[in-house]
Amino acid sequence: MDCAVGEAFETSFDSGANWQFCVVLDEQHGLELRDIHYRAPGDFSRRVLSHLHLGQALVHYHDQRQSDVLIGENKLGGDALRVLNENLCDGTLHALGDNDPYLCSTVRNTGLLAKYNLRPGLQGSQYQLFSVSQYQGLSFQIAVALSEDGRIAPSVTLSGQSTARTDNPAYGNQVTDPLNNAQIIATQASVLYTWRMVFAMSAEGDNDRVEEFNFELIPSLDNRRPMEITALEVESLRKTNPDAFRGWRVLTDIGHGYYLDPQNSGFRYSDTQNNWAQFDLAVTAFSECEKHTTVKHTSNSQTNNTQCVGSLDSFVNGESIANQKPVLWYSMSRIFRPKAEDFPVVSSMQVDFEIIPFDWTPTSPFESTQ
Amino acid sequence: MKQASTHLLPLFGLKLLALLCLLINSSIALGAPNCSADALISETFSNGAKWEMCWESRIRENLVLSDVYYTPPGGSAKRVLSTARLSQLHVAYDDSDVTYNDITQYGLGGGYMISLDESDCPLGELLTIQTRPGLCHWRSQGNDNYRTPSRSVSAESLTLFSVSQVGAYAYIVTWKFFSDGAISPEVGATGALQRSSENTELPFGRLLSGSNENLWLSHTHNYYWRLDFDLGENANDDVVTESRTILKETGQRETTIERFATEQARTVNPDTPVAWEIWDNLKTNTPSAADSGYRIEPIRYGHRLERKGQEPYTEFDFFVTVANDCERFASQNARFNPDCLNTVAQYANGESLSSADLVLWHRVSFHHVPRDEDQRHMHTHWDGFTIEPLNIHKNTPGINLNANSPPIITSIDDRHDQLGTRIVWQLAATDADGDGVAFEASNLPDGLAMSRRGLIEGTPVAAGKYNATVTATDDIATTEMQFSWVINGDESEVTSRGFLGSVHAVWLLVLSLLMLMRNTRCHVS
Numbered sequence: 001m002d003c004a005v006g007e008a009f010e011t012s013f014d015s016g017a018n019w020q021f022c023v024v025l026d027e028q029h030g031l032e033l034r035d036i037h038y039r040a041p042g043d044f045s046r047r048v049l050s051h052l053h054l055g056q057a058l059v060h061y062h063d064q065r066q067s068d069v070l071i072g073e074n075k076l077g078g079d080a081l082r083v084l085n086e087n088l089c090d091g092t093l094h095a096l097g098d099n100d101p102y103l104c105s106t107v108r109n110t111g112l113l114a115k116y117n118l119r120p121g122l123q124g125s126q127y128q129l130f131s132v133s134q135y136q137g138l139s140f141q142i143a144v145a146l147s148e149d150g151r152i153a154p155s156v157t158l159s160g161q162s163t164a165r166t167d168n169p170a171y172g173n174q175v176t177d178p179l180n181n182a183q184i185i186a187t188q189a190s191v192l193y194t195w196r197m198v199f200a201m202s203a204e205g206d207n208d209r210v211e212e213f214n215f216e217l218i219p220s221l222d223n224r225r226p227m228e229i230t231a232l233e234v235e236s237l238r239k240t241n242p243d244a245f246r247g248w249r250v251l252t253d254i255g256h257g258y259y260l261d262p263q264n265s266g267f268r269y270s271d272t273q274n275n276w277a278q279f280d281l282a283v284t285a286f287s288e289c290e291k292h293t294t295v296k297h298t299s300n301s302q303t304n305n306t307q308c309v310g311s312l313d314s315f316v317n318g319e320s321i322a323n324q325k326p327v328l329w330y331s332m333s334r335i336f337r338p339k340a341e342d343f344p345v346v347s348s349m350q351v352d353f354e355i356i357p358f359d360w361t362p363t364s365p366f367e368s369t370q
Numbered sequence: 371m372k373q374a375s376t377h378l379l380p381l382f383g384l385k386l387l388a389l390l391c392l393l394i395n396s397s398i399a400l401g402a403p404n405c406s407a408d409a410l411i412s413e414t415f416s417n418g419a420k421w422e423m424c425w426e427s428r429i430r431e432n433l434v435l436s437d438v439y440y441t442p443p444g445g446s447a448k449r450v451l452s453t454a455r456l457s458q459l460h461v462a463y464d465d466s467d468v469t470y471n472d473i474t475q476y477g478l479g480g481g482y483m484i485s486l487d488e489s490d491c492p493l494g495e496l497l498t499i500q501t502r503p504g505l506c507h508w509r510s511q512g513n514d515n516y517r518t519p520s521r522s523v524s525a526e527s528l529t530l531f532s533v534s535q536v537g538a539y540a541y542i543v544t545w546k547f548f549s550d551g552a553i554s555p556e557v558g559a560t561g562a563l564q565r566s567s568e569n570t571e572l573p574f575g576r577l578l579s580g581s582n583e584n585l586w587l588s589h590t591h592n593y594y595w596r597l598d599f600d601l602g603e604n605a606n607d608d609v610v611t612e613s614r615t616i617l618k619e620t621g622q623r624e625t626t627i628e629r630f631a632t633e634q635a636r637t638v639n640p641d642t643p644v645a646w647e648i649w650d651n652l653k654t655n656t657p658s659a660a661d662s663g664y665r666i667e668p669i670r671y672g673h674r675l676e677r678k679g680q681e682p683y684t685e686f687d688f689f690v691t692v693a694n695d696c697e698r699f700a701s702q703n704a705r706f707n708p709d710c711l712n713t714v715a716q717y718a719n720g721e722s723l724s725s726a727d728l729v730l731w732h733r734v735s736f737h738h739v740p741r742d743e744d745q746r747h748m749h750t751h752w753d754g755f756t757i758e759p760l761n762i763h764k765n766t767p768g769i770n771l772n773a774n775s776p777p778i779i780t781s782i783d784d785r786h787d788q789l790g791t792r793i794v795w796q797l798a799a800t801d802a803d804g805d806g807v808a809f810e811a812s813n814l815p816d817g818l819a820m821s822r823r824g825l826i827e828g829t830p831v832a833a834g835k836y837n838a839t840v841t842a843t844d845d846i847a848t849t850e851m852q853f854s855w856v857i858n859g860d861e862s863e864v865t866s867r868g869f870l871g872s873v874h875a876v877w878l879l880v881l882s883l884l885m886l887m888r889n890t891r892c893h894v895s
Contacts, residue, residue: 065621121490159517178765225464226573245737266671268640272621340761359742362579
């Protein structure tokens with residue numbers, strides 16, 4: 001495929017499934033995939049997303065009053081990117097243009113993709129592309145996994161060195177520094193990762209719709225749970241609702257789509273400085289300059305426009321998303337609670353989610369191979 | 371003789387008891403599971419970590435693991451779990467017409483267990499349950515264990531799974547034991563959709579492509595695991611705490627720790643994130659660096675089935691109870707144990723946890739909205755959680771601190787530079803292990819900055835003597851070097867240089883002016 005920006009990547013599986021996309025290393029957010037196309041076995045290649053990248057990463061050390069803003073005030077691209085080598089990549093190294101290899105791809109067996117009674121089990125595979133960025137002593141592996149069955153799973157994995165210390169045990173955990181046997185209180189930190197997904201599934205690229213699914217329990221109806229589907233027609237901030245099994249679907253005008261099931265959302269971030277951070281999802285109309293949740297500097301990448309300055313709170317301003325590419329900003333949080341296993345190097349803490357094909361194909365595309 | 375024997379029996383009994391105690395203690399000291407060779411699973415990883423356990427298949431739960439021991443790299447074996455198993459597989463349909471408790475109504479073992487073949491377990495070894503291949507034993511690469519500037523180490527895992535066909539659904543009941551000491555119980559749901567309705571107007575499901583006659587019903591899978599922890603040598607000294615974090619008005623986040631004194635039933639609230647920790651012999655209410663145990667965080671809580679009017683135990687996500695053989699299943703327990711309580715919420719009835727053998731029960735839910743891709747056979751949907759080690763290791767598992775060489779910074783001499791002179795200076799460091807090295811600097815002359823790759827760049831803007839410090843780290847060990855850096859000159863000089871560029875620029879300017887004057891003169895002549 002031709003890439004207007006970045007370089008073309010492609011991966012194929014034995015089943016005939018295939019992914020094609022363009023890769024960009026942005027100065028601010030690092031890894032970005034564009035024009036992501038999925039071909040299910042026996043199907044033709046269709047675009048799912050036009051842009052997929054990290055829209056923000058916040059790190060809040062619990063004894064501090066404010067979060068560190070990693071994209072906008074700091075950065076995860078540019079010289080924050082680490083050059084990879086064979087020791088850091090157990091797959092294939094990739095260099096864009098004349099640059100150093102900042103990218104690594106791997107292919108892994110993911111176990112049983114499908115099984116029914118005594119029919120032979122169908123094994124699944126997953127392709128993953130990642131880069132690694134450095135912020136202070138911490139390393140962030142920013143990855144996108146593309147599965148044979150059409151799932152897209154972005155993730156951020158925290159590791160590296162945790163150097164923050166506190167005197168107050170309410171903000172940290174007591175551990176022994178293995179390098180000098182000193183007793184320390186290592187500071188806890190909450191992280192928030194917000195992924196920006198620009199959907200472009202419709203043939204014209206701007207007819208995708210967003211729906212919210214809820215399944216509220218109605219005790220007076222013998223504990224039944226009617227499915228309620230609400231079209232999100234204007235920009236909005238949304239929270240998960242675990243008791244109503246809330247989820248979101250983006251679909252084309254002919255009903256093909258992807259579903260975002262907020263399964264890994266046991267923690268909510270909240271923040272006294274960033275109102276938007278208390279929400280799990282924001283839906284906005286596509287804007288080239290609204291790339292990050294917090295844009296404070298007009299000189300940031302490709303945002304030499306004062307209209308771009310603002311935050312997700314101001315981007316969500318009631319604009320209609322009809323006939324525009326819908327952008328889903330999905331946020332996930334975790335708490336880093338230090339323990340001996342995190343010194344001298346933090347044991348990896350992965351935060352991930354997935355979007356899955358939803359009526360993308362009329363049946364399982366693997367049916368003929370089972 | 372009779373008289374003699376009546377005197378001797380108590381003595382003999384005491385000796386026998388002492389011998390038994392000795393045997394029990396010695397078996398614990400040996401740190402090994404107690405089962406026959408064909409029921410023993412043992413896996414040693416490349417970092418030296420080792421997992422050992424016994425396994426059995428039961429008609430109801432199918433796979434039950436017992437006597438689970440973990441040996442950290444370079445450490446000794448310690449018991450983690452007395453038993454571990456899935457204790458209910460509760461399926462509730464949105465139309466509320468049918469609820470299944472698959473383990474107690476049907477079972478995952480016996481005839482419900484599917485015989486596996488190489489297509490199911492291509493990278494592992496098949497173990498036989500009774501006469502059939504029913505358990506896949508697979509050693510695989512997992513995700514990152516840790517990452518330094520120079521090393522990325524994946525955690526290896528011992529994966530055990532069996533598959534049970536219950537109705538149209540096939541459940542892949544899986545246990546993963548990682549080389550960094552973590553455990554992940556998981557269930558994969560695959561097979562085919564179970565229930566549909568001919569009333570296609572109902573709001574409880576979806577019509578799928580190719581058929582307008584059946585409405586396939588949405589439903590929830592609720593998995594309950596029962597984990598009988600026995601940390602260390604004494605099964606009755608474990609303690610459970612809950613760490614709850616709240617955001618204060620000041621912007622800071624405070625974590626409070628509650629030590630559970632009695633049996634508990636807890637609910638997850640994403641706004642006040644919690645972690646549950648089980649400790650070996652915790653002496654105080656606040657764990658210190660010397661305390662060790664395991665942690666469970668309720669990450670996978672996007673869905674939770676609660677209908678307490680109908681099934682009160684569904685209000686809760688996590689339970690701590692005192693071990694009782696009578697309390698086997700999370701629901702419908704009395705079906706097989708008529709003299710016992712019926713649900714896990716009833717087990718948590720205020721009994722003291724002090725000096726007791728503790729059991730943790732954990733629930734994870736998944737709500738399944740049918741999609742076209744579920745026809746005819748569904749792709750596996752995985753659910754589960756992780757039990758992570760807490761101070762079980764002395765440091766990051768897999769890193770041998772004694773074997774790591776710290777970076778050596780190539781000698782830095784004291785330095786003198788002129789104010790306003792642009793500086794580009796690449797520092798260097800070597801590492802005997804070949805590790806990548808990252809730099810940091812403090813107290814550099816104003817106007818200078820150093821990248822993590824050790825490049826100092828900039829133009830000094832203030833004269834003076836600076837005691838600079840440079841550190842180089844391979845993310846494991848850090849080396850520090852100090853040196854003196856004198857910037858000569860005064861501020862006014864900088865201002866003039868700032869304006870004109872440099873001393874050379876001034877001379878060039880003067881020279882240019884002279885040349886210009888000469889040329890002008892020539893031209894005039």
